[in-house]
Structure formats: structure tokens, C-alpha cells
Amino acid sequence: xxxxxxxxxxxxxxxxxxxxxxxxxxxxxxxxxxxxxxxxxxxxxxxxxxxxxxxxxxxxxxxxxxxxxxxxxxxxxxxxxxxxxxxxxxxxxxxxxxxxxxxxxxxxx
Amino acid sequence: xxxxxxxxxxxxxxxxxxxxxxxxxxxxxxxxxxxxxxxxxxxxxxxxxxxxxxxxxxxxxxxxxxxxxxxxxxxxxxxxxxxxxxxxxxxxxxxxxxxxxxxxxxxxxxxxxxxxxxx
Numbered sequence: 001x002x003x004x005x006x007x008x009x010x011x012x013x014x015x016x017x018x019x020x021x022x023x024x025x026x027x028x029x030x031x032x033x034x035x036x037x038x039x040x041x042x043x044x045x046x047x048x049x050x051x052x053x054x055x056x057x058x059x060x061x062x063x064x065x066x067x068x069x070x071x072x073x074x075x076x077x078x079x080x081x082x083x084x085x086x087x088x089x090x091x092x093x094x095x096x097x098x099x100x101x102x103x104x105x106x107x108x109x
Numbered sequence: 110x111x112x113x114x115x116x117x118x119x120x121x122x123x124x125x126x127x128x129x130x131x132x133x134x135x136x137x138x139x140x141x142x143x144x145x146x147x148x149x150x151x152x153x154x155x156x157x158x159x160x161x162x163x164x165x166x167x168x169x170x171x172x173x174x175x176x177x178x179x180x181x182x183x184x185x186x187x188x189x190x191x192x193x194x195x196x197x198x199x200x201x202x203x204x205x206x207x208x209x210x211x212x213x214x215x216x217x218x219x220x221x222x223x224x225x226x227x228x
Contacts, residue, residue: 001172036214038215045205045220045221046218047218048215051213051214089155089156091156091158093213095169096169097172098158098161100148100156100157100158102155103155103156
């Protein structure tokens with residue numbers, strides 16, 4: 001059973017920069033795993049932010065960016081806003097089937 | 110823009126089959142290039158990927174649920190569905206349907222529907 005591990009929680013100051021990552025139990029992730037990132041606020045459905053490692057949706061704020069860092073999918077928020085406080089999930093595909101990370105609770109303080 | 114709406118019983122008895130539908134509006138389920146997915150989230154926990162189907166009928170399932178899951182498409186109703194058999198309390202969750210305009214995208218989500226497994 002493949003496991004994708006995210007930082008359980010991170011705290012960032014308004015205007016700061018923070019990077020969230022996903023680690024795969026199978027080893028390094030490449031672009032061929034098509035990592036996606038989602039934001040979820042309490043009581044709401046998840047909202048898609050990034051697909052295929054680094055591609056933004058039309059509604060994704062410019063301060064969000066996706067990349068691969070050391071074989072791990074990464075989501076970087078630059079110039080964090082108070083409204084970015086939320087749970088963030090990565091989704092990685094293994095041979096067509098997806099696996100979500102456990103989520104990172106981002107606190108903006 | 111595609112919109113999705115889940116529907117189905119909110120309460121299912123243990124050992125029975127959970128059945129949910131997702132109605133697609135703003136687009137045709139047979140338009141091609143879309144995967145139709147199901148995802149769930151137990152209260153206070155993270156997201157779990159259940160499976161997805163392409164409009165050609167090809168499917169991918171979570172290995173841990175594969176023996177109990179069936180996802181299908183009904184083009185006449187512009188819907189896709191989820192069936193999960195032999196449910197237990199561990200299957201209690203908010204169930205989301207979702208889709209994306211590409212093989213590895215999940216752009217649009219339904220609002221989610223709570224399914225409780227209890228006698």
C-alpha cells in the first residue's frame with residue numbers, strides 16, 4: 001500500500017513564504033506521477049490549485065506555485081495572505097490510481 | 110463550466126451496498142477527455158481517493174477498496190455512479206464526486222454528501 005506523507009502542520013506569518021511537500025513511500029516522484037495540489041477550508045469541498053506538478057488553474061492565485069524538490073512534489077506560497085489558512089492536500093498518481101497525502105494544516109499567524 | 114451534484118441515501122445499514130450518483134451539468138459526460146472520480150473524507154480526517162472512470166469505461170480503483178467498489182457511467186442520464194458493497198462503520202464519510210479536463214486533473218468537485226453506516 002503506497003503512502004504519501006505531508007507535513008502535518010506548518011505556521012507562517014502574513015506576507016511570508018512557506019513550502020509544503022509530499023513524500024512517497026515508493027521513493028522519488030517525477031513529473032510522470034502528475035502531482036496535484038488542493039486547498040480545503042472547513043465545511044467546504046476541496047478546491048484544485050495545481051495539476052501536473054506546476055500547472056495552475058485559471059482561478060489559482062499567482063502566489064501559489066508547484067514544483068519538484070528533491071524528488072518530492074512541493075507547493076510554495078509566496079506572500080501568504082490570511083485567507084490562505086487552510087488544509088492542503090497533494091494527490092499523486094501511481095499507474096493511473098491516485099493516492100492523497102495526509103494533508104498539511106497551514107496556520108497564518 | 111462543469112457542475113457536479115451527488116445524490117443518494119444518507120444512511121446505509123452495515124453489510125449493505127452504498128450507492129451514490131453524481132449528476133453532471135454544464136457539459137456532457139460522454140464528451141471525451143474527462144475522467145470521473147469519487148473521493149471520500151471521514152469526519153475530521155483526510156481525503157481518500159476511491160477510483161475513477163473514463164467515458165470509454167476504463168476504470169482505476171484504490172487497491173484497498175477494489176474488491177468492493179464499482180464505478181460506472183450512465184450517458185443517458187448524464188450521470189456516473191459509485192457502488193460500495195459490504196459497508197461497515199469505517200465507510201462513514203462525506204463522499205465527493207469530481208472531474209477534470211485531462212487524464213490527471215481533478216478540476217471540479219461536487220459539494221459532497223454525507224453517508225453514515227449504522228443500523
